[in-house]
Amino acid sequence: xxxxxxxxxxxxxxxxxxxxxxxxxxxxxxxxxxxxxxxxxxxxxxxxxxxxxxxxxxxxxxxxxxxxxxxxxxxxxxxxxxxxxxxxxxxxxxxxxxxxxxxxxxxxxxxxxxxxxxxxxxxxxxxxxxxxxxxxxxxxxxxxxxxxxxxxxxxxxxxxxxxxxxxxxxxxxxxxxxxxxxxxxxxxxxxxxxxxxxxxxxxxxxxxxxxxxxxxxxxxxxxxxxxxxxxxxxxxxxxxxxxxxxxxxxxxxxxxxxxxxxxxxxxxxxxxxxxxxxxxxxxxxxxxxxxxxxxxxxxxxxxxxxxxxxxxxxxxxxxxxxxxxxxxxxxxxxxxxxxxxxxxxxxxxxxxxxxxxxxxxxxxxxxxxxxxxxxxxxxxxxxxxxxxxxxxxxxxxxxxxxxxxxxxxxxxxxxxxxxxxxxxxxxxxxxxxxxxxxxxxxxxxxxxxxxxxxxxxxxxxxxxxxxxxxxxxxxxxxxxxxxxxxxxxxxxxxx
Numbered sequence: 001x002x003x004x005x006x007x008x009x010x011x012x013x014x015x016x017x018x019x020x021x022x023x024x025x026x027x028x029x030x031x032x033x034x035x036x037x038x039x040x041x042x043x044x045x046x047x048x049x050x051x052x053x054x055x056x057x058x059x060x061x062x063x064x065x066x067x068x069x070x071x072x073x074x075x076x077x078x079x080x081x082x083x084x085x086x087x088x089x090x091x092x093x094x095x096x097x098x099x100x101x102x103x104x105x106x107x108x109x110x111x112x113x114x115x116x117x118x119x120x121x122x123x124x125x126x127x128x129x130x131x132x133x134x135x136x137x138x139x140x141x142x143x144x145x146x147x148x149x150x151x152x153x154x155x156x157x158x159x160x161x162x163x164x165x166x167x168x169x170x171x172x173x174x175x176x177x178x179x180x181x182x183x184x185x186x187x188x189x190x191x192x193x194x195x196x197x198x199x200x201x202x203x204x205x206x207x208x209x210x211x212x213x214x215x216x217x218x219x220x221x222x223x224x225x226x227x228x229x230x231x232x233x234x235x236x237x238x239x240x241x242x243x244x245x246x247x248x249x250x251x252x253x254x255x256x257x258x259x260x261x262x263x264x265x266x267x268x269x270x271x272x273x274x275x276x277x278x279x280x281x282x283x284x285x286x287x288x289x290x291x292x293x294x295x296x297x298x299x300x301x302x303x304x305x306x307x308x309x310x311x312x313x314x315x316x317x318x319x320x321x322x323x324x325x326x327x328x329x330x331x332x333x334x335x336x337x338x339x340x341x342x343x344x345x346x347x348x349x350x351x352x353x354x355x356x357x358x359x360x361x362x363x364x365x366x367x368x369x370x371x372x373x374x375x376x377x378x379x380x381x382x383x384x385x386x387x388x389x390x391x392x393x394x395x396x397x398x399x400x401x402x403x404x405x406x407x408x409x410x411x412x413x414x415x416x417x418x419x420x421x422x423x424x425x426x427x428x429x430x431x432x433x434x435x436x437x438x439x440x441x442x443x444x445x446x447x448x449x450x451x452x453x454x455x456x457x458x459x460x461x462x463x464x465x466x467x468x469x470x471x472x473x474x475x476x477x478x479x480x481x482x483x484x485x486x487x488x489x490x491x492x493x494x495x
Contacts, residue, residue, distance in 0.1 A: 012178030012205075013076045016169065020074065021065065023161060028064045031157045032057040035150025042145075056104070056147060063099050064154060067092040073162075078204075081451055082166050083471075086479045089162060093155040100147070169205075179207040180245035183229070183238065185262065187213045190276050191250035192223060199224070200452050209242050214251070232262070239269050246272040253278065286470040303439075305472075312474045313415065320416050320481065321409040328403060335366055335400070338391045345371035348404055353421035356441045361413040363421055364404035368392025399488050405444045417477040418443025419465040437465050440472070445484040 036050055068074065071088040079085060172178055182198075184191050191211060198208045210229040213219060218228045230238050238244065247266055249259070259275070266273040282298060290297045305313075325332075336347045349367040352360050369387040388396070395401040408414040414421070421442035430437075447464040448454060468476070 016178070017074055017076070020165060023165065024065060024068060024073075024158065025061060027157050027161045028061045028154055029057065031153035032060060032150040034153045034157075035148075036146050038149050038153070039146035042149075053146065056100075057150065059103065060096065060100050060147075060150065060154075063103075064092070064096045067096045067099070071095070081447060081483070082162075083447070083476065083479060085162060085166075086159060086483075087473075087475050089159050090155060090475055090478075093151060093158065096154070097148075097151040100151075104147075173205045176207070179205050181209055181243055182206045182246045182248060183209060183212055183235075183242070183244050184248045184250055185212045185232075185235070186250040187211050187215075187218055187223060187228060188251065188253070190252055191248075194248055194250050194276070195224060195226060206246070209244070212238065212247075235262075236265060236269055239271055244271055246274065249273060249275045252276050303470075309473070313472075313477065314412075316474060316477055317409050317416050321406045324403075325406050325410075331400070332403070335391070335395070335403075339367055339389070342389050342391050343370055352424060353442065354424055354427045354438065355413055355421060356438060358427070358438055360424070361408065361421075363414075364407055366392075366395055366401040366404060368395050368401050399449075402444055409444060413441070415441040415443045416445065417468070417472075417480045418446055419468070420446060420448065433466070434462055436469060437462070440469055445480060447480060450480065450483045450487050 032053070033050070036053055040046065068088075071092040073085060073088045073092065169178075184194055195208065195211075198204065198206055208226060210227045211223055212235055213228045213231055216231050219230055221228050229242075235247075239247070249262060251259070254262075263273060263275070286301060286303075287298050288301050290299055339345075339347050345367060347367060349365045349369075350362050351365075353363040355361045368389060369392055370389060392401070405414055409416060418441050419437040422437075427434075427438075447468050448461055451461070451464055453461045453464070468480075
C-alpha cells in the first residue's frame with residue numbers, strides 16, 4: 001500500500017469529517033444564495049442586493065455549523081439506516097433559524113437603545129458582528145422573506161447533501177477504503193447474529209476477519225464463510241497479527257470476572273471494544289440508567305404517547321392517505337382493469353391481519369397472484385414465483401400492491417408508518433419481545449421496508465420495529481415516508 005493509501009486508511013474518519021464540514025459550509029452558502037434568488041423570482045421585482053445579505057448569511061453559516069455539531073451530525077457513529085442523521089438535519093435547521101432570527105432582533109434593538117443599564121450588553125455584540133440591520137429610517141436592509149427561504153433551502157439541500165455523502169461513504173467502504181479490521185469474540189448465537197449483520201450491511205466500514213472462540217476444538221472451523229482464528233489466550237497475538245482496530249465481545253452469558261479480564265486485555269492493546277450486554281434484548285428498548293447510591297439500575301421511561309403525539313400522527317396519516325388516494329385515483333382504475341383482464345378473480349386481495357393490541361382487521365392489497373394459488377402460504381421470494389401474475393410482478397416491484405391499504409389508514413385500522421401487520425398463525429408464536437410490535441398500529445411502510453433486510457422475514461428482523469416503536473415521532477414518520485418514496489421510485493420493493 002502506498003504512503004497516501006496508508007495515511008487515508010489510518011485517518012479516514014478525521015478526513016471524512018473535515019471534508020463534510022467544508023461541504024456543509026458550501027451547501028449552506030449555496031442555499032442562502034438560492035433563497036435570495038428565489039425571493040427575487042417570487043417578488044417579480046428587484047429587491048435588496050446580495051451584498052446586503054452577506055453578513056446575515058455569514059452569521060447563518062456560522063450558526064448552522066454549530067447547530068449541526070450540537071445535534072450530532074459530525075459523529076462518526078451512525079444510526080440505524082442514518083435515520084437519526086436525517087432527523088438531526090431538520091432539528092438543526094429549525095434551531096439555526098430561531099437562533100439567527102433572535103440575534104437579528106437583538107442586533108436591531110441594539111442600534112437604537114441608550115448606552116446604559118442592561119442595554120450595554122447588546123452594544124458589544126452589535127459592534128462585533130458589525131451587521132447593518134436597518135437603515136437610518138429603521139427599515140430592514142434586507143428581506144426577511146429572503147432569509148426564511150434561505151433556511152428552507154438549507155433544510156432541503158443539506159438533506160440531499162447528506163444523502164449523497166452517505167452513498168459516497170458506502171461506495172468507499174464497499175471498495176475497502178476506510179474499513180476497520182474487526183474480530184468477534186464468541187461463537188454462540190449472539191456472535192452468529194452479529195456476523196449476519198456485518199454481511200447484511202457491508203457499508204458499516206467493518207471488515208470482519210473472523211471469530212475468537214473459548215473452545216480449542218473450534219479453531220480452524222468456519223461459521224458461514226468466516227474462520228475461527230484462535231482462542232481467548234491468543235487474542236492479543238491475533239490483534240497484532242491482523243492489525244485489528246475493534247473487537248466485538250458477543251458472549252452475554254460470560255462470567256463478570258472473566259469479562260472484566262477480557263476488557264482489561266483489550267484496553268492494554270489499545271483497541272476499541274464493544275460488548276453485547278447480558279439480557280441485551282432489554283437494551284433494544286429505550287432505557288434510562290439510574291443509580292441507587294452506587295448501584296446502577298436500568299429502568300424503562302414512560303412509554304405512553306401523549307394526546308398531542310397521537311393527534312399529530314393521526315393528522316399526518318389522514319393528510320398523506322387522502323392526498324395519495326386523490327393523486328393515484330387514475331392508477332387505481334388502470335390497475336383494476338389490468339388485474340381483471342389478465343386473470344379471473346377480485347381486484348383486491350383481502351386477508352385477516354393482526355393489528356394494535358391483537359385486534360383482527362381485514363387488510364387490502366391489489367391481487368398479485370392467481371386466485372387458486374394465493375392464500376396464507378409464504379410470500380413470494382422473487383419475481384420468478386409461478387404464483388405471480390404479470391401485472392402482479394410489476395406491482396410488487398414498485399410496492400404498488402400496497403396502495404389499497406390507504407383505505408385501511410382512513411378507517412383507522414392502520415397507520416402510514418408502523419410495523420407491518422402479520423398473520424394470526426405467526427402472532428400466535430410471538431414471545432414477549434415480538435409482542436411489542438402490537439403496541440402500535442401496523443403501518444403501510446416502516447423501517448424494515450427501507451432496510452437492507454427487507455428481503456428477509458418480518459418476524460426475523462424485529463429490531464427495526466422495536467427501534468421505531470421506541471423512537472417514534474412525527475419527524476421520524478416524515479423521514480421514513482420520504483425514504484420510502486425513494487425506494488418506490490428505485491423499484492426496490494420486496495417480493
